[in-house]
Each structure stands twice: as structure tokens, then as C-alpha cells.
Amino acid sequence: MSKAAELRLEREYLMRVQQILYNVISRSKSHAEFQAESVRMILEEAWSELRMRSTALSQYDINQLDAEIDRFLTRKSFSESNAQRYERMLLRPFFARIDFQEEGDAEPVKIVIGLYSLKDDAGQLLVHDWRAPVCSLYYGQTPGPVSYMSPSGEISGEMTLKRQYGMEQGRLKYYVDTAYNIDDGMLLDILSGATSRHMRQIVATIQTEQSAAIRHEGASIVSVVGGAGSGKTSVAMHRAAYLMYRQRDILTSESIAVMSPSASFGEYISNVLPELGEDNIKTITLHSTLSELIGIAVEPPADQNEALLDPKNAQRRAGVRIKSDAPFIALLDEYADRYFNRGPMFEDLIMRKHLLAGKRELERLYREQFKMLSPAQRLTRIQTMMDARLAEWEKSLLPQYKEQLGDSYRGKELNFISQMAVSQQLHPIRVQIKNMLSPHPLMVYADALKGFDRAQSKIAAENAQANLVYWEDAPGITYLLIKLGFIKPDLSIRHLIVDEAQDYTDVALKFMKLYFSRAHMTLLGDPHQRTLPGLNECEPERWGDSLNDQRSPVIKLSRAYRSTMEITEFCNELLAARDMPLSFGRHGEAPERVPYSLDALNARVSQWQGQGYGRIAIITRGRKDTERLHPSFSGASVILDHSDELDFSKEITLSSYHFLKGLEFDAVAVVWPCVEAPADDERRRMYTACSRALHRLCLFNMSFE
Numbered sequence: 001m002s003k004a005a006e007l008r009l010e011r012e013y014l015m016r017v018q019q020i021l022y023n024v025i026s027r028s029k030s031h032a033e034f035q036a037e038s039v040r041m042i043l044e045e046a047w048s049e050l051r052m053r054s055t056a057l058s059q060y061d062i063n064q065l066d067a068e069i070d071r072f073l074t075r076k077s078f079s080e081s082n083a084q085r086y087e088r089m090l091l092r093p094f095f096a097r098i099d100f101q102e103e104g105d106a107e108p109v110k111i112v113i114g115l116y117s118l119k120d121d122a123g124q125l126l127v128h129d130w131r132a133p134v135c136s137l138y139y140g141q142t143p144g145p146v147s148y149m150s151p152s153g154e155i156s157g158e159m160t161l162k163r164q165y166g167m168e169q170g171r172l173k174y175y176v177d178t179a180y181n182i183d184d185g186m187l188l189d190i191l192s193g194a195t196s197r198h199m200r201q202i203v204a205t206i207q208t209e210q211s212a213a214i215r216h217e218g219a220s221i222v223s224v225v226g227g228a229g230s231g232k233t234s235v236a237m238h239r240a241a242y243l244m245y246r247q248r249d250i251l252t253s254e255s256i257a258v259m260s261p262s263a264s265f266g267e268y269i270s271n272v273l274p275e276l277g278e279d280n281i282k283t284i285t286l287h288s289t290l291s292e293l294i295g296i297a298v299e300p301p302a303d304q305n306e307a308l309l310d311p312k313n314a315q316r317r318a319g320v321r322i323k324s325d326a327p328f329i330a331l332l333d334e335y336a337d338r339y340f341n342r343g344p345m346f347e348d349l350i351m352r353k354h355l356l357a358g359k360r361e362l363e364r365l366y367r368e369q370f371k372m373l374s375p376a377q378r379l380t381r382i383q384t385m386m387d388a389r390l391a392e393w394e395k396s397l398l399p400q401y402k403e404q405l406g407d408s409y410r411g412k413e414l415n416f417i418s419q420m421a422v423s424q425q426l427h428p429i430r431v432q433i434k435n436m437l438s439p440h441p442l443m444v445y446a447d448a449l450k451g452f453d454r455a456q457s458k459i460a461a462e463n464a465q466a467n468l469v470y471w472e473d474a475p476g477i478t479y480l481l482i483k484l485g486f487i488k489p490d491l492s493i494r495h496l497i498v499d500e501a502q503d504y505t506d507v508a509l510k511f512m513k514l515y516f517s518r519a520h521m522t523l524l525g526d527p528h529q530r531t532l533p534g535l536n537e538c539e540p541e542r543w544g545d546s547l548n549d550q551r552s553p554v555i556k557l558s559r560a561y562r563s564t565m566e567i568t569e570f571c572n573e574l575l576a577a578r579d580m581p582l583s584f585g586r587h588g589e590a591p592e593r594v595p596y597s598l599d600a601l602n603a604r605v606s607q608w609q610g611q612g613y614g615r616i617a618i619i620t621r622g623r624k625d626t627e628r629l630h631p632s633f634s635g636a637s638v639i640l641d642h643s644d645e646l647d648f649s650k651e652i653t654l655s656s657y658h659f660l661k662g663l664e665f666d667a668v669a670v671v672w673p674c675v676e677a678p679a680d681d682e683r684r685r686m687y688t689a690c691s692r693a694l695h696r697l698c699l700f701n702m703s704f705e
Contacts, residue, residue, distance in 0.1 A: 014093060096113040097165070144159060201275040229691060256496075301471050351429045506542075510547065529687070619671070674701065
């Protein structure tokens with residue numbers, strides 16, 4: 001058959017699918033309108049009865065009415081979601097096709113692949129959901145003998161055709177038959193466009209190595225490692241959609257969470273899952289999680305980063321290194337075991353020579369009578385016992401004070417004054433009980449550091465007195481509190497996606513595993529973007545060991561898709577490392593490296609605006625540099641601290657590299673001072689900043705006076 005005739009047949013198939021889509025959308029909207037009208041009629045009838053007689057509806061009738069309305073509203077919502085889902089398919093109902101002949105079958109089966117599955121009125125599948133097992137053949141294999149895993153086991157056969165479709169505004173323009181990977185031309189068309197405020201779904205162009213990461217099942221922890229622009233976050237969001245499709249009995253949008261580097265990043269990825277037909281999942285940050293659990297304001301990571309960039313803070317950088325790795329976890333585990341067996345330092349509870357409870361009794365209660373409970377539960381039980389004894393003391397003391405004060409007061413006033421006197425009398429012992437049985441979390445942590453590092457223990461104790469929590473201490477504090485039972489794990493999350501995992505210490509990862517104790521994890525990271533001063537080198541191969549799962553696979557993404565070849569190669573040369581990503585074949589103008597002047601920066605930004613680049617970033621090394629530039633770019637979206645959110649409606653963004661991790665811009669001006677810092681650390685920071693650029697990059701070297 002000629003290619004023209006084949007194209008005509010494909011267009012006829014497209015028209016058939018679109019007609020069915022129109023019918024499904026129309027029926028879904030009509031059904032939603034019917035449900036809405038039903039609710040209106042039910043409410044109108046109920047209101048009419050109530051106007052006639054206010055007691056017409058009993059509480060039972062009202063409850064029944066509520067339940068019935070909820071049923072109609074649920075059906076309405078489902079129908080509306082169904083209509084929205086298929087409306088997304090109208091302009092591009094499918095993007096690929098494979099023909100697969102299973103062993104033993106006489107003819108190959110045509111399998112057309114799109115965002116969601118679609119059946120005709122006879123129940124025949126016209127479009128297969130990209131997540132269906134058979135569709136893995138399209139992403140991972142080439143024509144010839146193939147096999148894939150289905151729920152019933154391995155299916156073998158032959159792929160006789162692998163085809164991609166090029167569509168524009170609902171019209172099929174062309175198709176490409178390929179014996180190899182997904183056609184690079186189609187991918188280039190997508191990557192050459194301007195970026196938008198939201199990350200886009202990449203279903204049609206998922207690459208083989210990305211598909212392997214998205215579809216990996218059977219491991220509780222999967223690490224996805226790749227350079228800047230290799231698609232790690234896109235892979236993670238598509239993996240979430242895939243897992244929800246495959247494990248609907250376990251996973252819902254409520255039971256998956258993304259550990260995001262910032263609120264702005266959460267907004268950036270918020271469109272992907274709805275485009276894939278799934279509800280959005282939770283986006284959380286480690287900072288907000290730890291702050292809530294500790295109950296004390298925790299230093300924001302950006303503030304820590306600023307402090308550690310200061311050459312004067314050598315001692316704190318040393319502390320960051322000490323508190324980040326396996327030996328520190330071992331210290332916390334050892335302390336937790338010791339606390340589990342011995343408890344806090346118990347002492348006699350005495351008030352004016354009267355013994356409420358002796359040290360030995362308290363130790364016996366903790367170590368013997370309540371030994372089956374967690375330390376936190378044991379202390380709570382002991383606290384309850386002491387409260388009961390204090391209540392008895394209070395009962396016996398109250399008549400004594402009434403008798404003493406009876407000459408001066410009468411009635412309610414005598415009761416109030418007597419109770420106040422008793423409370424004042426018992427206050428010191430209540431404080432003693434609280435200090436012993438409700439230990440301050442920061443003091444527990446400071447106590448754990450004794451014998452490990454005197455300087456760090458002293459700093460921790462001083463911070464505890466000031467109610468100050470350094471960012472590097474927060475994961476260790478919460479880890480210890482969970483081990484001791486003072487914090488309960490979050491059992492609602494069944495899968496946790498950790499983005500920018502290279503920024504988290506072993507202690508932080510250990511906390512996540514302990515706190516989200518039922519969750520499988522997908523870790524995403526680029527070791528070359530570990531930029532925090534003081535941290536050891538990032539080794540993703542050790543993440544599984546840190547999380548007590550030595551069988552966890554590490555899937556490496558070897559190609560970079562975000563930037564032009566020239567920008568990718570420029571960024572790779574900054575690091576000169578062996579395992580840098582291969583640049584994808586999209587050419588552009590070479591990056592520039594020029595001396596800084598405000599006039600030169602303004603001229604370059606204006607030039608890019610004139611060339612139609614819609615999203616431009618000016619990226620600095622730190623907050624001080626951003627503050628110096630702010631007056632010259634007052635109309636930009638400026639991020640100075642963790643409470644600022646990126647305004648995606650503004651054309652220019654001004655911030656330090658720390659706040660823009662994971663984001664991308666059409667054109668990027670990197671304004672970098674000349675500083676004295678470890679060469680590898682500084683190169684990684686510059687690499688992180690420069691790799692935000694898609695099409696244009698200019699690195700301005702500067703020195704502020």
C-alpha cells in the first residue's frame with residue numbers, strides 16, 4: 001500500500017475516534033446536567049415541604065436527603081471528570097501505534113496508544129492507555145521478536161510495526177515508522193518551543209531509559225539518577241500516574257506525596273497529573289514537615305545555605321558534615337536504645353519532705369512495669385500516675401488552706417484563694433515532673449550528642465535554651481523523637497517521591513523512611529547538584545544502604561533534553577566529570593561568558609525580551625547578590641527567602657540558584673561573584689545555575705565592592 005493511501009486510512013481512523021470522543025463527551029455532559037437537575041428538584045421539593053410545614057422533615061429524613069444528594073453529586077463529578085478527560089484527547093486522540101502478533105495468533109493486532117483508553121459502543125478498544133502493559137513495547141522495544149509482562153505472566157510474540165503520529169490541532173499531518181527509538185524529530189519539535197509556567201506531560205516522547213524508570217515495579221525503593229535536564233521529575237510524575245493505574249487497590253492521589261524542594265516547584269509540577277487524567281497528589285516540603293513535627297520554628301534551608309557560604313562559618317560547616325552521614329545515625333540509634341532501656345535521669349519527687357515518688361520507684365515503673373511500651377508511652381503512664389497522686393495531695397491540702405484563710409475570706413472568694421494557694425504550693429513539684437517526664441526535644445537531642453562531639457553538643461544545648469533549630473539538626477531531632485515514640489509515623493502515605501534527593505543527608509533520608517513507614521520511595525537526584533557547603537560527595541548507590549534496602553535499583557538517565565547542545569556541553573565543561581549526560585541534538589547559540597556590568601546585564605535581558613523569550617531568569621549565588629540587583633529589576637518576580645513564591649505571570653525571575661533548583665527558563669543570565677571557595681563546590685553551584693537555561697545562557701563574572 002502506498003504511503004498516501006496509508007495516511008488516508010489513518011486519518012479515517014482518527015475521524016472515527018474523534019467522533020466517538022464527541023459522543024462520549026456529549027453523553028458525559030448530559031449525564032452531569034441530569035444529576036445537577038435532579039439535585040435541584042430534590043432541594044426544591046424539600047424546600048416546598050418545609051415552607052408548608054416546618055416540621056415536615058425529621059432528622060432521619062434530612063440525613064436520607066443528604067445521602068441522596070451526595071450520591072447525585074458524586075455521579076455529577078464523575079461525569080464531569082470523564083468529559084474533561086476526553087476533551088483533553090480531542091486534538092490528539094493518540095500519538096503512536098504498534099502492531100503485535102502474539103505467539104499462536106494468526107494475525108497481528110493493531111494497538112493504538114493515547115493518554116487514556118477508549119472503547120466503541122461494541123466494547124472494542126480503539127485507543128489503549130499508555131500505561132497498559134502491552135504499551136511498554138512501544139517505549140522499550142523495536143520491531144521483531146518481543147515480550148512484555150502482563151498480569152497473567154510474560155507474553156511473547158512479534159512486533160511488526162512501530163509508528164508515531166504527528167498531529168496539529170486535531171489533524172493528522174504525518175506519521176513515521178521507526179525500527180529504533182521514538183523519532184527524534186518529534187521530540188525536537190517539542191523541546192524547541194518556549195517553556196511555560198507548568199511542567200508538561202511527555203507521554204508521547206518518553207524515552208526507553210525513562211520508561212524503564214516509570215514502569216519499574218517490585219522494589220520498595222527505586223533511585224532515578226541523571227544530570228540536569230534529563231527528565232527526572234517528569235519521570236517521577238509519570239511514574240506516579242503509572243503506579244496509580246497499576247495499583248488502584250492500593251494507591252490513590254491521597255496516598256502519594258512528592259517531597260518538593262519548594263512551594264514554587266510544587267506549583268510548577270501541578271499540571272502534569274491532571275493532564276494524565278489523575279488527581280493531583282500531595283506536595284510537601286521537608287522544612288514544613290519537620291517544623292510541624294518539632295513544634296518549634298526550624299531554620300529554612302536557604303538561611304542555612306547563606307550561612308554556610310560565609311567563609312567565617314567553618315565550625316558550622318564541620319558540624320554539617322558530622323551530622324549528615326551513617327556514623328551520626330548510629331549515634332542516634334545507640335542513644336535511642338540506651339533511652340529505651342534506662343529512660344531519662346529519674347530523681348526523687350519531694351515537696352517539703354513529703355515524698356510523692358522515689359527515684360527507684362520511677363525507674364521500676366519505666367524499666368519493668370511498662371517495659372512493653374515505647375519510652376514516650378511509659379513516661380505518659382508515669383505522668384498519669386503522678387497526676388493522680390497530686391490530685392490526692394490537692395484534696396488533702398485544700399481543707400487545710402481553707403481553715404487557715406477562713407478568718408480573712410468567705411464563700412467563693414475563700415474557695416478561689418485556697419485553690420490558688422494549693423496550686424502555688426504544688427507548682428514546683430509540677431515543674432519538676434514536667435521537666436523529667438516531658439523532656440524538651442532539643443534537650444534530648446543535645447544529650448544524645450554528649451560523648452560524640454563536645455563542640456557540637458555545646459552548640460545543641462545552647463540552641464535548645466534559645467529554642468533555635470538549625471536546619472542540619474532538624475532531621476536528627478525528629479528521627480530521634482520517632483524512635484522514642486514522641487512522634488507517630490504517618491501511615492497514610494504509601495508512596496513517597498523525593499525530588500532533589502542529592503540535597504538531603506543520610507539522616508534526612510532515614511527520617512523519611514522512618515516517618516513514612518508504610519511508603520515505598522522513588523528518589524530522584526543529580527549528584528553534581530549537591531551544592532550545600534560541608535556535605536560529603538553524593539553517592540546514590542548508597543541510598544539503598546542508608547534506607548536498609550540493599551536490593552534497591554539505581555536507574556541512570558544518560559541524556560539531557562532541557563538545554564541546547566551548546567548549553568549542555570558548556571555546563572558539562574564546568575564540572576569536567578566523567579559521567580555527565582549526553583546532550584540531545586538540538587542546536588542553538590553558544591553560551592557567553594563575559595565581565596559583569598549592570599548595563600551589560602540590562603542590555604542582554606532587553607535583547608532576549610525583544611527576541612520573544614517569554615521566561616527569563618537572573619540567577620545569583622546568594623541573597624546579598626539578589627538584594628543588590630533587585631532595585632534594577634523591580635518588576636521581576638523576586639525570591640529572597642522561603643516564604644516568597646515565584647510569580648509565574650512575570651516575565652523575569654530574580655533569585656539565587658538555591659530557590660530555582662528543578663525549574664527551567666527560556667533564557668538565563670547567571671551573575672556570579674569572584675569568591676574563594678572549594679573549587680568542586682563552586683563548580684557544582686555554577687553548574688546548577690547555568691543548567692536552568694533552555695535556549696540562551698550568559699554567565700556574568702562579577703565582583704561586588
